[in-house]
Amino acid sequence: MKLNEFEIIENFFAQQPIHRDDVVLGIGDDGAIVNSPANQAIVITTDTLLSGTHFPVNTSAYDIGYKSLAVNLSDLAAMGATPAWFTLSLTLPAADEKWLLEFCRGLFALAKKYNLQLIGGDITRGPLSITIGAHGFTPPKQALTRSHAKPGDLIYVTNSLGDAAVGLLLQQKKISIPSHFHEYFLKHLNQPEPRIEVGEQLRQIAHATIDISDGLTADLGHILKQSDVGALVYCEQIPLSAAMQESVSFDIAILFALTGGDDYELCFTAPPDKKNLLKNFSCIGIITEEKKLDLRMKNGTSFQGTLDGYKHFL
Ligand code: ADP
Ligand code: MG
Numbered sequence: 001m002k003l004n005e006f007e008i009i010e011n012f013f014a015q016q017p018i019h020r021d022d023v024v025l026g027i028g029d030d031g032a033i034v035n036s037p038a039n040q041a042i043v044i045t046t047d048t049l050l051s052g053t054h055f056p057v058n059t060s061a062y063d064i065g066y067k068s069l070a071v072n073l074s075d076l077a078a079m080g081a082t083p084a085w086f087t088l089s090l091t092l093p094a095a096d097e098k099w100l101l102e103f104c105r106g107l108f109a110l111a112k113k114y115n116l117q118l119i120g121g122d123i124t125r126g127p128l129s130i131t132i133g134a135h136g137f138t139p140p141k142q143a144l145t146r147s148h149a150k151p152g153d154l155i156y157v158t159n160s161l162g163d164a165a166v167g168l169l170l171q172q173k174k175i176s177i178p179s180h181f182h183e184y185f186l187k188h189l190n191q192p193e194p195r196i197e198v199g200e201q202l203r204q205i206a207h208a209t210i211d212i213s214d215g216l217t218a219d220l221g222h223i224l225k226q227s228d229v230g231a232l233v234y235c236e237q238i239p240l241s242a243a244m245q246e247s248v249s250f251d252i253a254i255l256f257a258l259t260g261g262d263d264y265e266l267c268f269t270a271p272p273d274k275k276n277l278l279k280n281f282s283c284i285g286i287i288t289e290e291k292k293l294d295l296r297m298k299n300g301t302s303f304q305g306t307l308d309g310y311k312h313f314l
Contacts, residue, residue, distance in 0.1 A: 208269045
């Protein structure tokens with residue numbers, strides 16, 4: 001059945017399960033109206049996902065819906081924001097009802113978890129592309145940024161790294177991994193968990209925060225550049241999942257962890273006196289005055305891998 005734009009909006013997006021009290025007018029008019037909460041700053045972010053670029057073309061509609069929202073929520077998490085509202089601009093090659101149903105199931109599963117309401121958007125025809133804009137709150141002056149890391153800060157990550165990179169190679173059928181780990185790696189690629197609660201918890205604790213979308217070295221690099229500092233990272237302290245350790249050699253695991261994208265864990269810096277509050281996270285290094293990123297191995301050498309070095313091992 002061919003649906004027109006208005007039927008798609010009515011049948012799929014207006015039927016969302018989330019209804020917030022601060023939304024005065026949601027989907028259906030020329031714009032949405034929300035009540036901004038007293039005494040809160042509003043954090044605004046947007047991200048586009050293009051089929052074949054930001055997810056493999058064989059990704060399921062459920063996963064595309066989930067991930068499109070997850071990557072935006074990950075940006076809110078990195079800012080220490082509590083999610084509230086989002087918009088959705090969809091470019092679709094065709095109005096496929098089954099695809100839309102599954103897309104919405106993935107999208108709203110995550111929206112529901114964080115009480116996030118879809119308040120508007122747009123639909124056009126063309127190659128599959130999803131743009132979400134997400135809005136959240138922080139108490140005034142408590143939003144986390146990339147630019148306040150200080151020499152002496154410890155550097156942390158919220159969880160194991162590199163798993164999504166393995167998931168991507170698996171989904172592209174470019175790597176062979178024991179079959180009992182497939183689901184684990186694919187889930188990390190397609191359904192990343194935005195670290196919203198961690199972001200909220202890091203307000204007034206972290207000096208600088210970023211979410212890891214392009215790989216630890218690239219994203220920590222943004223913190224270093226924008227804070228005008230350097231870092232010493234102890235490679236063996238970077239957490240690796242059991243699945244990763246059992247699937248590939250240590251050298252390759254470290255390459256995935258340092259350079260693989262799509263993990264959506266947070267990387268943050270905090271002064272050493274906050275150490276006791278941060279026991280749940282992995283400390284991987286320290287911020288230095290010297291403006292370079294030193295990836296140090298236990299034997300004293302510096303890590304020498306190239307950005308896509310892992311390709312040589314496959
Ligand atoms: P306009 O032409 O005035 O921009 P549209 O016809 O594009 O309005 O959209 C009608 C209503 O449906 C608007 O409130 C818009 O925000 C909403 N809408 C359109 N596409 C989507 C979508 N993909 N998700 C959620 N809301 C949407
Ligand atoms: Mg209009």
